[in-house]
Amino acid sequence: MTGIWKYQHLLPALRDDCRLTLGEANTPLVRSRRLGRAMGLENLYFKLETVNPSGSYKDRFAACAVADLLQRNINFCIATSSGNTGAALAAYGAAAGIQCFLVLVDGAPEAKVRQMQVYGASTLMVRGFGKDAVVSKEVMDGLTALARRHGGLVQISAYCCSPAGMTGVQTIAYEIAESLPKHTAHVFSPAGGGGLTLALTKGFRLWKQMSSTYRCPRVHCVQPSGNDTIAGPLKAGLRTASAIRTSVTSISGLQVPNVLDGDMTIEGCRSTGGSGWTVPDELIYECQRELAVKEGIFCEPAGAAALAGVKLALKSKEMDKSDHIVCLVTGHGFKDLVSAGKIAARSDNRYFENARETFQYIESNV
Numbered sequence: 001m002t003g004i005w006k007y008q009h010l011l012p013a014l015r016d017d018c019r020l021t022l023g024e025a026n027t028p029l030v031r032s033r034r035l036g037r038a039m040g041l042e043n044l045y046f047k048l049e050t051v052n053p054s055g056s057y058k059d060r061f062a063a064c065a066v067a068d069l070l071q072r073n074i075n076f077c078i079a080t081s082s083g084n085t086g087a088a089l090a091a092y093g094a095a096a097g098i099q100c101f102l103v104l105v106d107g108a109p110e111a112k113v114r115q116m117q118v119y120g121a122s123t124l125m126v127r128g129f130g131k132d133a134v135v136s137k138e139v140m141d142g143l144t145a146l147a148r149r150h151g152g153l154v155q156i157s158a159y160c161c162s163p164a165g166m167t168g169v170q171t172i173a174y175e176i177a178e179s180l181p182k183h184t185a186h187v188f189s190p191a192g193g194g195g196l197t198l199a200l201t202k203g204f205r206l207w208k209q210m211s212s213t214y215r216c217p218r219v220h221c222v223q224p225s226g227n228d229t230i231a232g233p234l235k236a237g238l239r240t241a242s243a244i245r246t247s248v249t250s251i252s253g254l255q256v257p258n259v260l261d262g263d264m265t266i267e268g269c270r271s272t273g274g275s276g277w278t279v280p281d282e283l284i285y286e287c288q289r290e291l292a293v294k295e296g297i298f299c300e301p302a303g304a305a306a307l308a309g310v311k312l313a314l315k316s317k318e319m320d321k322s323d324h325i326v327c328l329v330t331g332h333g334f335k336d337l338v339s340a341g342k343i344a345a346r347s348d349n350r351y352f353e354n355a356r357e358t359f360q361y362i363e364s365n366v
């Protein structure tokens with residue numbers, strides 16, 4: 001079995017013909033060549049979810065969620081998304097012949113929206129949705145009622161809404177456990193609503209149940225300081241996440257102001273010994289640039305947040321320099337061309353009138 005279905009014994013029981021794959025999962029775990037050394041870390045790894053078919057870890061969610069729809073004979077998909085869930089559902093929906101209605105966060109990056117449209121989905125953007133907690137709740141409640149009337153459910157990549165799809169995300173933990181069976185001390189995960197981070201804690205716990213010698217890593221939740229719903233309360237020793245009225249981060253994917261899986265994520269991280277880290281947007285953008293220019297890893301800003309969390313944790317001396325540390329790099333750089341453009345603008349860009357001038361330039365700079 002390929003894709004997430006390699007772990008079908010740990011996924012919901014489904015008919016064989018429902019389990020579709022586009023080649024998601026089995027993503028590389030790459031050891032840092034330069035950034036780790038510069039930080040004094042001997043064993044820093046990046047889990048490259050960027051290589052999934054639609055460019056983010058959400059393909060693991062979509063493979064499972066669409067399989068679940070097929071099993072229930074539902075031929076439409078209503079979903080909310082900041083971009084990546086929508087792109088993934090649009091891709092797997094296209095493969096399954098399922099019509100997708102994707103209600104999008106206001107201001108979702110154009111490349112993500114285009115990607116959904118290319119797969120043939122309907123993209124529906126709502127003013128304030130995904131930034132303003134009141135509008136977001138109104139949209140989610142209304143969609144849930146609408147979907148129910150038609151015998152379906154709203155796909156949101158969170159356990160509180162779409163538990164079937166989220167079991168697909170747990171496969172990230174199984175892959176890390178298989179790739180680094182000895183001891184991974186820390187896993188850093190970027191968080192918006194917390195579902196991804198919760199999936200890791202659930203996945204590692206399940207893996208431990210099957211293999212008693214396995215030691216669960218400490219799962220850390222990293223959020224932008226402009227949307228500190230989970231990480232701050234986790235760090236402060238609180239039990240519940242705190243919804244905020246308006247999210248002010250510009251990091252696509254991490255701006256959801258509502259507490260979706262927040263409480264369970266706090267409980268899950270704490271049970272592994274992990275903590276919460278809030279990082280400024282500027283540090284996330286700087287990490288996005290560093291991953292590209294120092295490691296050759298091109299990710300969207302949300303995909304660089306885990307590295308920003310590692311930098312912060314390192315300062316607080318909560319990690320040993322020889323610890324095995326994994327950063328989840330969750331989405332591809334092509335997803336957000338505005339942030340990519342800002343990095344590119346800092347590179348050496350020239351236009352020459354003729355070939356001779358080009359050669360001269362290289363001669364004098366090589």
Ligand SMILES: Cc1ncc(COP(=O)(O)O)c(C=O)c1O
Nearest residue numbers: 191192193194195196253330331
């Ligand atoms: C690239 C990326 N990373 C991380 C996340 C955070 O996931 P969660 O909302 O489950 O915390 C998202 C969510 O959309 C995302 O798109």
